[in-house]
Every structure is written in structure tokens, then in C-alpha cells.
Amino acid sequence: MCGIIGYTGKGDAKEIMLDALELLEYRGYDSAGIALLKDGRTQMIKRAGRVKDLRNLCARINPEGQCGIGHTRWATHGGVCDENAHPHRFGSVTLIHNGIIENYRELIDKYELEGSLISETDSEVVAAVLQHFYQGDPYSAIRRTVLKLKGTFALAIMFDDQPDQIFAVRNVSPIVVAATADGAILSSDVAAIVPFTTDYFVMPELHVVCLKPDKIEMYDLSGDHAKIDWLKVDWDVSRSGKGGYPFYMEKEIMEQPQVIGETILPRVKEGMPDFSEEGIPDPVFADCKRICVIACGTAMHAGLVGKSLIQWVIGIHVDVVMASEFMYNDPVVDKDTLVIAISQSGETIDTLEALKFARKCGSPSISIVNVKGASIARASEYVIYTNAGPEIAVASTKAYTTQLAVLYLITARMALARGIWDEQKAKAFMEELLRVPGVIERVLETKEEIHRLAGCIINARDVFMIGRGLDYSILLEGSLKLKEVSYIHSEAYASGELKHGTIALITEDTPVIAMVTQEKLKSKELSNIREVQSRGARVVLLMKEGETLNEGEQWSCVYRLPVMEDPFMVMPASVVLQLIAYYVSLDKGLDVDKPRNLAKVVTVE
């Protein structure tokens, strides 16, 4: 996790890094720090707290320099305190680190570092090992150190006697590099580079990059010059700010009609789903005997919707596996299993590792990724990008609905490739899919009504969400969203499962959000709602416009969803749940975009 930045050039490195760290804060916000190298001296300023606290500290100290490295931390090894904040320094070596060094204990013993370290971090140990090997040749010291490290790392390093130069090396954890108008920059994320340029490259693993004010050089670990593959950021840079909204989360929810449209439209040719731009041949869709979706959190919830769609239309078995559990259950994947990895960041380490394992087993793979050129995109055979643009709020919203959009497209292409649907059937499905942006627009127009609905749960300690089938899948995501941004305990339950224990928790103080959008499940759902009502629960009901569950029934809190074909109701319903979570968090006065303990990119297992 952790955000990293490095800059060398003619600019004010402190200001450049502080601005970048603010953009990177979504990666972790336990502490922040910078180090500046000037005239052979390195000055470090760091502290527990947010980047704004670091900025205040820098304003008092006013460090100067045109070459520096900076870090915003999500704590792994060692608690949240000033000492454990990055950068770390040992002798003449200063570094920042993203990742986890698994053998740091062994390294402490081997290099007799006990008693000479200031922090509790694994990162300081790396600085000490680098110093051990450093005899004036940074490349040699980095090479020799890297060979001793076990684990994941993205390191940006400065040596006191290497003026204006930043060195970087990585394994798994990402680093992107770019030239600016007056220097060179590196970061954990493209987001920090976008204000300077749209040209960048992703550092390959186990290569060493040296940034100089006028040059960027890259070598492999044998010391040979390596070729740089430049990429272009192709999202609209103007989308990077908050656009007048108080929080990114609201802005990103409001962007959904546009970005869903931008995800679907380039993949529709003459009314048909089309992945020729992605180069995915039809046999990939036609030949698989089963599908295994691997993903975490929100992305996994998108996978659950994909499972329902594919099993319904195609009739083949789909497993959705939490990537973090994948390796612990003796995964069974083979050449007949199409693996679909879903990830907004494209960097979630569990998803990446599971995908790599599946590829080793011979599985064909497609990844659905938002961030261009991310590790998961590069590790899979084919990639379909969600065109959601940068998602900055820690709670995922637009990435989720664009992932869903891609899963609808995959379902339709698969049905055509396997001869299950004729063109007419596929066209009708695509027409409904193309209605989604407009339907979501209608939901967004009612956001004040949804704000009032949020008032029904804001004071609750626990909230339950109940539904069946697709409704249950969406509620899992709605419940995660509520938990993460409002800190209200919430559980999504398959309605039929309630009676098997959980109904014991329902009291008059427990609001229950019930979702009824699937015609075939309506009557069963109604009985389940009655069961919780009879135990005193206050039910907030989400159902289609123009429908009643029962004539004459009184509902205190109802939201009417614009009508789509049943398999598409997940789209408008998800947006309502996102807005409920958002407004509860907003009205509780919480930091909506940066919920406690979380980080946007999960690069540790």
C-alpha cells in the first residue's frame, strides 16, 4: 500500500512532493514524510498524521532542495508514530519503501543490526543492508541488497554522495517513472504523474532505474542497459479534481452515467458486443468449460453478479473466489477454466498472485482492470479496461459499476460465441445495457430523496440488508460500502438464510434494507420481509417503480427504482446503496474519502 514519490530537477522538490503526496494519500494516511538531498546533505522531515500536518511542519522548517523522495504510509511493520514514518536513513543511505520484507528479522541478525535501528520497520533494515554493501557504487549495492531480500518492495533510494540522483528498484509493488518539463519523477501511481505529463513507463520488476534531472536510465540486475517501454495516460486529466463536490466519493458516484457509457460504447459494433480492440478471439469465450473469477472486496462482489449472469445465460459453472483465500483451498484450475481477474487498481497482490498461479496451470485469462498498464493487466493474457478514469475515494463506486458493465458485455459475447444467442437476442440484451447510463442518471436526480432515506439508518448500531439472488449480491456490496464509510456494523443476508440464526439479532432498533427487484423471487421475499417486520424491524424497501408487494400494505421508507429488465436492476440499485452509504458518512461528519484503517491499493497479503 503506501504512496511513494521521488523528484529531481530544477523545481522546488518539497512543494512538488507535498502536492504529490496529497494525491497519493488514498494509498495510506497513517504518516507522511519527505527527504531532500542538497550539497551532500540529506534533510528528513516526517511525522505521524496526514500530509497536511507534514505540510505545516515543512512550512516551519522550510527545507530546500531540488532532489527528494516522499512517502505516505499505511502501517504494516511497526505502529503509527514519527519514528516509523518514512523516509528511513542509515549511514549515507535514505530510502522510502512500499511492500513487506518478509526476512527482515534474519537480516537484522545476519548484519548485526540489533540496537542500531531507530524504527520498528522492515524498511529501515533495507537501508542498513544497502549501507553495508555501499562502497560508492549505487548499482552494485542495490543489486547485492536485492539478492538478500525476500518479499515485496518498491524502493526509492538516495545516497548522500550521489548528487541529484534517485535510484529505484522493485519487486511486485509498482513504480511508475516519467520525465517532467524540468526533471524526472517517480511514483507508486500514475495519479501523481498526471499533473506533469501523460508519458510514463512502468518499471519492470528487478530492474534498477536512475533518475537524473536531465536523464532517466534503466538497467537489469546484471548491469545491462534495459529498454524503456513508454506508455500514455489516456484518461481525461481534468477528471482528477473533486469537480466542485465536497468529496471524491460523491463526484465518482455522479460520474457513473458517463463512465459506464464510455466503458460500453467502444465495445459495441453494429449493436453487438465486440472485443476485437482487446484482441480477444471468440474461442476464448467458446471453448472454456468453466469460469473462475478471482478478486477481492468490491471487485469480488462484481464477480458475484457476473456469476449469476453467466450461469443464467450460458449455463456453465462459475466459481467466484476471494483472491485472498484462493491459494489456501488447493485451487482447481486448468486449461479448460477461463480465469477472470477483476481489480480496479490492478495491483491487489492476492489477485495478482492467484492469477499468476492460474496461468501456470494453463488457464486462459482475462483481467478487468481500471488502471492502465497495472500489474494484473500485464500478468493476464487479455485485458479489458474499465474506462472509469481515476478513482480516488477509497470506497469504490464507479469502478464497481463499470466492472459490472464489462461482465454484461462478456456474457453477451460468450452467448454469441457459443451459439446460445442469435444476433437478435444479443441485440435486445445490448439495447437494455445501453439504457443503463440514462437509468442511472434518473437515480442520481433523486439523490435528495435518497439522502432522506439515509436518515432512517444514520443512528443505527447495526443494519441488516436482505434479498435473494441478484439482489443479495448487490446488497453484499451495499453493506460493504456502508460499513467502510459510515462505521455502522452492517450485514447483507440472503433472506432465506435469516431464519437459520441471524434473525435472533433483529430488534426494534435494527433497520433492515430489503431489496426486491427480481420478479421470480418477489413472493418469497415478501414473506421474509414480514418475518423481520413482525420482530419489530424498521424496513427500508427498495423496489421497482409501479410495483406493489401487496395491495394496501403500508411502508414507511420506500425507494422506487427505475425499471429495467430484471438482470439489469443491479445497476440502478447499486447506485442507491452507494448514495445511502455516502450520505450517512457525510451526515456523521466523517472523512468520507479516507475511512479509518483503509487504503485504496492493497499490495500486502
Ligand code: F6R
Ligand atoms: C471497497 C474497495 C475494496 C476493493 C478491494 C480490491 O470499496 O474498494 O474492497 O474493491 O480492495 O481492490 P482492487 O479492485 O483494486 O483489486
